Amino acid sequence: MTEADYADFLVVGGGTCGCVVAARLSEDPSATVMLLESGSGYRSALELPDVLGDPYRLPVGPASEYTWTYPVELTPRRASTIARGRTLGGSGAVNGAYFTRATRADFENWPSSWRYDDVLPYFKKSETDRDFEGEFHGTAGPIPVERRAWDQLHPLSGEFHAAALGAGFPDDVDKNAPDSFGVGRVPLNVSDHRRISTSIGYLMPALHRPNLRVESGVNVIRIAFSGTRAIGVDVLDDGNVRRIRADHVVVCSGAVATPHILLNSGVGPAEQLVEQGVSVVLDRPGVGQNFVDHPEVLLPYHFSKPRTIRSQTPVLETALNLAEIEIRPYTASFTELVPGVPRMDHGVGVVLMAPHSRGSIELASRDPAGAPRIRYNYVASAHDRAAIREGMRIAENLLESIAETGLIDRPVVEYTDEWVESRLGTSLHMSGSCVMGAEADPFAVVDGRCRVIGAQGLSIVDTSILPTIPTRGPHATAVMVAERASAILLGDE
Numbered sequence: 058m059t060e061a062d063y064a065d066f067l068v069v070g071g072g073t074c075g076c077v078v079a080a081r082l083s084e085d086p087s088a089t090v091m092l093l094e095s096g097s098g099y100r101s102a103l104e105l106p107d108v109l110g111d112p113y114r115l116p117v118g119p120a121s122e123y124t125w126t127y128p129v130e131l132t133p134r135r136a137s138t139i140a141r142g143r144t145l146g147g148s149g150a151v152n153g154a155y156f157t158r159a160t161r162a163d164f165e166n167w168p169s170s171w172r173y174d175d176v177l178p179y180f181k182k183s184e185t186d187r188d189f190e191g192e193f194h195g196t197a198g199p200i201p202v203e204r205r206a207w208d209q210l211h212p213l214s215g216e217f218h219a220a221a222l223g224a225g226f227p228d229d230v231d232k233n234a235p236d237s238f239g240v241g242r243v244p245l246n247v248s249d250h251r252r253i254s255t256s257i258g259y260l261m262p263a264l265h266r267p268n269l270r271v272e273s274g275v276n277v278i279r280i281a282f283s284g285t286r287a288i289g290v291d292v293l294d295d296g297n298v299r300r301i302r303a304d305h306v307v308v309c310s311g312a313v314a315t316p317h318i319l320l321n322s323g324v325g326p327a328e329q330l331v332e333q334g335v336s337v338v339l340d341r342p343g344v345g346q347n348f349v350d351h352p353e354v355l356l357p358y359h360f361s362k363p364r365t366i367r368s369q370t371p372v373l374e375t376a377l378n379l380a381e382i383e384i385r386p387y388t389a390s391f392t393e394l395v396p397g398v399p400r401m402d403h404g405v406g407v408v409l410m411a412p413h414s415r416g417s418i419e420l421a422s423r424d425p426a427g428a429p430r431i432r433y434n435y436v437a438s439a440h441d442r443a444a445i446r447e448g449m450r451i452a453e454n455l456l457e458s459i460a461e462t463g464l465i466d467r468p469v470v471e472y473t474d475e476w477v478e479s480r481l482g483t484s485l486h487m488s489g490s491c492v493m494g495a496e497a498d499p500f501a502v503v504d505g506r507c508r509v510i511g512a513q514g515l516s517i518v519d520t521s522i523l524p525t526i527p528t529r530g531p532h533a534t535a536v537m538v539a540e541r542a543s544a545i546l547l548g549d550e
């Protein structure tokens with residue numbers, strides 16, 4: 058075997074988690090590490106395409122060369138599409154750069170070895186917080202974290218903050234503190250007006266290592282097994298199938314592609330695999346089942362006077378976090394943010410952060426390169442419908458107060474159930490499509506050490522394994538999970 062077709066650790070997917078895992082594992086000079094990424098690659102931050110470094114735009118429009126686009130069913134009556142990053146850095150290279158940790162309470166429903174005290178060291182290890190230090194913050198990690206200076210906030214962000222305080226919500230000074238609650242500035246993984254993805258923060262500084270090899274533009278179609286032991290992967294390379302062998306395969310392909318690759322490899326609900334003509338390697342009923350994402354409704358507003366578009370304003374600078382609702386005063390419309398998106402109003406996002414509805418990802422065909430069938434099953438639960446309505450009521454009151462300052466006008470809209478369903482979107486925070494759990498739990502796919510239950514030489518490290526969705530955006534939590542999983546894989550924990 059040549060070095061091109063074997064590695065001790067084979068990392069499948071160079072997204073948020075894959076870049077962390079490849080960089081950390083290759084710190085051990087005795088281990089060879091290969092990272093395979095389906096999308097584009099670059100060798101240094103200098104080669105980074107401008108559009109990926111710009112934190113004030115999201116290159117996820119219909120013609121983007123940096124995304125996967127999947128057809129989805131948000132509700133049985135609402136078809137849509139979702140984007141996921143397809144480049145080094147993955148979804149974290151194209152996202153809104155809002156970098157907020159899961160709270161202490163979020164970890165109470167994770168396995169007992171993943172409580173807040175267990176994960177805090179890895180949150181700290183991942184970041185350099187430029188505003189806060191002390192027991193909850195890191196000062197030497199690869200991802201810089203800062204909040205927008207008060208005197209640079211967009212007027213809408215400042216008025217939103219004042220309106221929420223005026224309505225009696227608590228001042229949430231540090232949204233990355235363990236018990237964050239209320240209104241405050243959001244932490245951003247931005248430095249010198251550049252989005253710092255894990256590709257920039259972790260992978261680029263590691264590329265000089267002789268034991269790390271990165272291949273981009275390579276599509277992994279399945280994991281290869283001998284019995285239940287993973288022995289490598291099959292990749293589609295220039296139309297040819299090539300096998301790359303490994304001692305340990307670490308799947309980091311994200312919450313959509315990871316279950317899809319597993320299903321194509323014969324790991325998943327046996328009945329579904331048999332129906333699709335895939336040989337069963339391991340019957341794991343939880344693969345692709347019960348995922349969660351944050352549903353979102355945009356309440357429209359207009360600026361009273363025409364405003365010049367500010368080129369260096371983050372889309373989200375402040376937010377109000379309540380027990381299960383997040384209210385986001387977006388500073389720009391998605392038409393301004395996402396190239397190629399049709400005309401849309403400015404809007405304040407009302408987002409359900411702890412939904413009860415669960416979705417599924419299943420094989421739609423035997424073609425491993427085809428898209429899976431993704432059903433969100435959004436707002437199927439009466440709880441979710443009521444919680445979104447309550448969030449809309451709070452957001453309405455805040456918009457009313459902001460309108461009184463003369464900054465914005467509000468179109469007259471009757472918020473019927475049909476209107477809500479027609480405006481329903483997703484925050485693109487999909488989590489839990491291959492959850493971590495106890496070995497005895499038939500729906501768990503990986504154990505507390507990120508190993509696929511029932512297989513050998515196979516781990517999953519990405520947002521698909523999150524046991525419950527964070528009540529914040531998942532990016533910072535994904536980086537933490539990848540930090541800890543790397544320590545586990547290296548035998549340091």
Ligand SMILES: Cc1cc2nc3c(=O)[nH]c(=O)nc-3n(C[C@H](O)[C@H](O)[C@H](O)COP(=O)(O)OP(=O)(O)OC[C@H]3O[C@@H](n4cnc5c(N)ncnc54)[C@H](O)[C@@H]3O)c2cc1C
Nearest residue numbers: 070072073074095147148152153155277311314520530532
């Ligand atoms: C547009 C957008 C905006 C978002 N905004 C925010 C935000 O502001 N804050 C926040 O907290 N979260 C945000 N998120 C969510 C967050 O970015 C993701 O949850 C997180 O980055 C997911 O990390 P991951 O490692 O699980 O997957 P990803 O980062 O998606 O990485 C998966 C990688 O695997 C690769 N891959 C997939 N299939 C294959 C294959 N077959 N072969 C080889 N490689 C493959 C992909 O190309 C990709 O690079 C956003 C997401 C999107 C899409």
